[in-house]
Amino acid sequence: MNSSDLLSVYDVFTPSMPAREAFVEREALNDRLIDAIRTPGKQLIIYGHSGSGKTTLIERKLFEVYEHHITVSCVKGMTFEQVVLDAFDQLDAFLLVGGSVQQSASWNAQISTLWAQVSAAKMAMVEARSERVLPPQLTVQNLARLVGAAKACWVLEDFHKLDPEEKEKLAQAMKMFMDTARNYPAIKAVAVGAVGTAREVVAYDQEMRNRVAEIEVPLMSDAEISGIITAGAKKLRITFEKPVRESIVKFSNGIPAICHQLCLSACLSAGVGVTQSSPREIRKPSLESAVREFVESASDSIRDRFDRAIRRERVRKYDNYSIVLRAVCEAPLEGATIGELSSIIARIEPDYPVNNIGRYLESLMTDGRGAVLRKDQASGKYFHSDPFIRSYSQAFFRDAMSTSGSSEKHSAVAIEDVIREIERMLEQGSFKPKVRSL
Template sequence: MITELTGGKLIKAGELYSAQDVFTPTKPARITFVEREVINDKLVAALRTPGKQLVVYGHSGSGKTTLLVNKLHQLYENHITTRCISGLTFEQLLLDAFDQLNNFYDAEKVYAAKRNVSSSLQAEYVGIKLQAGAQISSEQQTNQQRVLPPQLTPQTLAKFLGTARCCWVLEDFHKIEPPEKRKLAQVMKVFMDMSDEFSFLKIIAIGAVGTARQVVEYNAEMRNRIAEIYVPLMTDVEIREIPQKGEALLNFSLSSRVKNGIVMYSSGLASVCHQLCLNICFAADIYETLPRHAEIATAVLEKALDRYLEDASDTLKSSFDKALRQLRKGKFNNGRLILEALLQCEQDGATPAEILTKIKERLPDYPSGNLTLYLKQLQTDERGALIRHDAGSGRYSFSDPIYRAFALTLFGQEHSEVDLTISREDLARALNRLFADVGTLREVK
């Protein structure tokens, strides 16, 4: 028997899979990848149209990365990915793409892969590489401080990418500062103009945000050459396919009650679905494809949920811990004050002035300089990245609905000391609020 799975890949009965390759809460799904009909046509058309640039956006966890990884494997010869973090400059982005192209232009690698690359282009690549590299060794600079060699213009990068038939994926592009974003829009323009010569040239900017314009800002003239693709949360029908594919691959079956439960708790978030399924496997001692088919008892869902809540609690705790930690004993607990003020503002965020007003209601002498500094810090990973800034509206908000929900339970009762132990009930309540939020998000689009 042969079962057809994703992307035309054939999976033979009798093949062994590990539970972690089947259920992938923290990485892009491959063998349990579920095709997303609503978006598929639009995405495929955009990927196939020469010169079309892409902006892919949607709620964190909606499946943007997974969708692209799978579609690019099906449709595109090569791609490179740059992961954006806040503070990264446009020059660093170009350098990162350039470095990754080494696989296509390094003489030994070209030879080993029997690729046909013109020697003049190879020489040009190596020349720039030497320059970029020389700066590091001579001045002992870190990657962060490397300077862009003057020859590495967007046009040159386009030529290297285009010849390698490689598209460039920029993950989390919303984290880049607005001036740097604007420079990228200009590179997109260069790529569009050069697509006559290199039809594969493409930038795909991905952002975990509500609108395409929060990912990249570009002018009206470029508009019809950029495809804006919104990735909604998965539908219940799509989510249900994940445990269904898993059952076939690992050779077990779940009752429809368990599957209904999984779908319900997932609320459109595939990562929750994968995690619950994986927990179910572990609770039932399934680590790889079973030699003999097994029915899984309904009670394992309970166990899987418990485990999920415990783990979620640890992750949340550590993020809040980072945000609230006071490095120096100052007059104010800035992190806490700001998060509490944000809680009193609208869910879609507040301007610094609104936040300051809220804080001053309690502490009239709170300095606005502290606010500016901590609004920046609270967005960094070192501080748990609990909040984000939307350059379009100028508002700050919780970067994920679960943080807001969790902050509500954490600060709901007035403690003088912040207590970071979370009861299961509190967490369940937070998750329920999150699910309610996600539910409304799903209705909006």
């Protein structure tokens, strides 16, 4: 084996970084994505669940076509002006490096004049310590001109985290970019956000609709998840025992980050730190330890999501969210329709008025309620967004029911109980709500 083929397991399985070594192509998305990237003047909105693979895809596809990019990651509370300043800051680096901008001499002269203005304005902004006011030269037009001259594209990650007012300005900025594209055909802005936010941003400006490609990055199909395992195993010269592979696919439930995490932990537990010199097989005990580790390290966030799901804003006659969530727990693994859930509720809480449960179900799919549920549009079934949240919920309700007969008691669920639920679930067969794929 060549020493350059020797990879660390951390480079292969990357639960918190864009995938490189264990990358699987998203065939269903590639054509549309490449088309949109190559079409002059076409701006992009890429959206999907957190962890569905947006950043990874951009890194692979967009950056293959574009030599340069500036990426601004939006965080909550950021003003649009800060976003723009951050973009100018990043342009700084490669415009000054030189060589990257292959333009005529007069272009270069224009750009350096503009750049001198921008630098001065940036200083002024820093000195004024204002987060709201941009100096006159730091306009979106000038940003667009610089981005265009540098043949770069502007990537805005997680734009959904901005407040509505800032988002509206963002929509205007994208329009500006498109207008500038007449002079700089390569100019491109890409906004990356959460599910449901694409339409929101485009809706701010009717005119934009035709000039924007909206591309959804759905959760992965089981075959794609399986592809990650195969790709990673090949790089490390290992194999995953069939039941181990199947369990990982099942637990991942369409979320590639979970797949990477379980593979990584299972490898580490089996003592696989780098590409093996002779083939090795990853067996069940390594997976069990990986699952335990996953639950332990994720328990805070799982608990947090669950707490948000059943939080009561005010005391009502019924603890609506708990009742609805408990019904989903009693439903089969692949979920249940509103009608089926109504019958389950009629059994556990006979007097409960079921006509509102649709509203609570929808709400449980939003971030505000921990995004604990998902819905399969085709079958109309609601199901837990991942097997870990299901196991946690089940352990919680089992616990609450056995101690006080109601879900009023609200203490954290022991990790042991969650793991016991997971084992039970594994024995039951498949957790396979059909994740929609393109």
